[in-house]
Amino acid sequence: MNSAVRTTKLVSVATAAVLSLLMFPSFLQAIDLERADVQQFVADLVETHQFDPAYVQTALRASESKDSILEAISKPAERTMPWHEYRAIFMTPERIRAGATFWRQHQEVLNQIELNTGVPAEMVVGIIGVESYFGRRTGSYRVIDALTTLGFDYPPRSKFFRRELTELFLLAREENFELEDLLGSYAGAMGPPQFIPSSYRRYAIDGNGDGQRNLFTNWNDILSSVANYFAAHDWQPDQPVTAKATLGSTATEPPVDNGLSPKETVASLSASGVLFATELEGTAPAQLMKLEGANGPEYWVGFHNFYVITRYNRSVLYALAAFQLGLAVGLAVDTGPTTTELGLGITNATP
Ligand SMILES: [Ca+2]
Numbered sequence: 001m002n003s004a005v006r007t008t009k010l011v012s013v014a015t016a017a018v019l020s021l022l023m024f025p026s027f028l029q030a031i032d033l034e035r036a037d038v039q040q041f042v043a044d045l046v047e048t049h050q051f052d053p054a055y056v057q058t059a060l061r062a063s064e065s066k067d068s069i070l071e072a073i074s075k076p077a078e079r080t081m082p083w084h085e086y087r088a089i090f091m092t093p094e095r096i097r098a099g100a101t102f103w104r105q106h107q108e109v110l111n112q113i114e115l116n117t118g119v120p121a122e123m124v125v126g127i128i129g130v131e132s133y134f135g136r137r138t139g140s141y142r143v144i145d146a147l148t149t150l151g152f153d154y155p156p157r158s159k160f161f162r163r164e165l166t167e168l169f170l171l172a173r174e175e176n177f178e179l180e181d182l183l184g185s186y187a188g189a190m191g192p193p194q195f196i197p198s199s200y201r202r203y204a205i206d207g208n209g210d211g212q213r214n215l216f217t218n219w220n221d222i223l224s225s226v227a228n229y230f231a232a233h234d235w236q237p238d239q240p241v242t243a244k245a246t247l248g249s250t251a252t253e254p255p256v257d258n259g260l261s262p263k264e265t266v267a268s269l270s271a272s273g274v275l276f277a278t279e280l281e282g283t284a285p286a287q288l289m290k291l292e293g294a295n296g297p298e299y300w301v302g303f304h305n306f307y308v309i310t311r312y313n314r315s316v317l318y319a320l321a322a323f324q325l326g327l328a329v330g331l332a333v334d335t336g337p338t339t340t341e342l343g344l345g346i347t348n349a350t351p
Contacts, residue, residue, distance in 0.1 A: 029065045031148050033057055038152060041162060045169055056169065059179050060148060069141065069149040072186035073157075082292035086317045090130050090325050099125055099329030102134040109207070109220050118237025119227040126326025127226050127312060128192050135192035138216075139185035143168055143197075146188040164188055167197035174201070175212055182216075191215035193226045203229045233311040234304075241306050241323050245269075245276040245288060245299040254299075255288055260310045262287040262302060269301060276301045289316055 031038055038060065045051040103110065103125050110121040125134075132138045147168055150161035168188070172179040184190040188197065195204060195215055204213040207224030214221050247254050255264055255272055264272075267282030274288055280303060287307075289300045300320065309319035 031060050031063055031065060031152055033061060035152070041151075041165070045166060049166070049170060051169060051173075059144060059169075062180055063142070063144045063148040065149045065153050066141070066145055069146055069186045070154060073150060073154065081317070083298065083317055083320070084292060084294040087321055087324070090321045091328060095129060095133060095325070096328045096332050098134050098136075099129050099325065100332040102128070103329055103333045106219055106223060109223055113207075113224055113227045117227045117231045117235075119230045119235050120326075122326035122330045123230060123235075123309075123323070124223050124226045124326075125329050126322040126324070128222070129325045129329065130318065130322045131189075131194040132192040135219075135222075138183065138191055138194070139189065140183055141186055141188075142180060143182040143184040143188050143190060144179055146184060146186055147197075150187065161188070164197050167201055171197045171201050175214070191217075192219075192222050193229075195225070195229075199229070203232055229312060230308060233308045235308045236305055239305050240278055240280065240303050241309070242303065242320065243276040243278050243301045245274050245301045247299065248273040248275050254290075256290040257287045258289050258291075258316050259287070260307070260314055260316070262304065262307055264288065266303075274299070274301065278303070289320075291317070291320070 033039070033042075042053060042056045042060070045056050046053045103121065107121075110124060113124065114120055128134055144165075147161050147165040151158055151165045152162070154161065168182070169179065171177070172182065182190060185194060189195060190197075190200065193215055200213070200215060203225060204215055205221060205224040205228045206213045207220035207222075208218055210218075212218075212221075213225070215225055252272055254274055255269070257263060262285035264286050265282060266278060266280050266284045266286050269276070269286050269288055270282075278284075278301070280286075285304050285307070287302045289302055291298045291300065302316070302319075306319055306323070309322060310316060312322075313319070
């Protein structure tokens with residue numbers, strides 16, 4: 001980072017702060033720089049990461065602590081919703097059609113990524129579809145507002161979010177972003193793939209080779225980074241993710257486990273009376289999940305690659321929805337453009 005860039009940033013942050021004070025005097029709830037924990041945070045950034053103290057203070061002074069962020073973090077959808085309702089949010093004809101259009105737009109890059117990483121287009125597209133409706137919903141909070149609110153005014157997870165705030169400062173410096181311009185979710189997740197700052201710094205890829213990892217607007221970077229996240233978490237190419245299961249007649253209770261890692265194996269589940277089809281070996285890790293379907297319980301066996309999806313977002317409902325959405329979009333692409341898409345200007349389909 002050269003000093004010219006930093007000076008420009010300082011000036012623009014200061015200008016923004018003054019302007020917002022002039023325009024919204026009564027709505028601004030700036031972080032109190034006199035608080036001991038805020039001062040400690042500034043000191044850490046200065047001492048550990050050699051930031052200019054004035055730059056950090058100006059950025060924090062311009063950030064706002066928002067009640068809407070505190071309300072949003074208190075009710076994540078996947079914890080309170082049964083599977084069939086959660087699934088229905090994502091598996092709509094509209095979203096699947098949008099996914100097919102998205103897939104065709106990015107076909108070349110998706111193919112290249114699959115070739116390089118072994119992570120299939122279905123998986124990458126499914127994640128982008130669940131996270132942001134293929135880039136339509138990426139969040140409109142300023143990331144610095146989200147992370148200062150949760151880092152300083154949300155005690156249950158303040159340590160976590162304060163670390164993410166540090167990562168955000170580092171990210172903006174490394175990738176030449178204006179800190180105050182970065183937008184994301186109430187929890188600080190950014191861009192169509194919704195990476196939090198630490199994941200961004202660790203797993204993002206410069207897919208198009210322009211020297212910047214831009215997960216906000218560069219689709220090559222975005223899709224490559226999702227695939228890299230999966231590859232880095234040991235995605236196994238050409239291996240199954242899930243299998244539909246039924247329970248055979250058995251004297252023992254099935255070893256249901258809706259947790260976030262497979263503790264059984266293909267062989268142990270089979271031995272306990274769970275019926276499912278797979279070509280995996282008996283020693284392969286597996287877990288039996290019981291989910292609330294629209295017409296009673298649904299049983300799914302998750303394999304190693306299912307576990308990998310839960311590393312992206314720690315919820316079995318999330319992982320199953322992302323995987324199924326990707327499959328549905330893949331099928332829609334294979335069956336050709338629909339009449340709706342023909343209306344959008346795709347003309348090479350057979351009637
Ligand atoms: Ca790039």
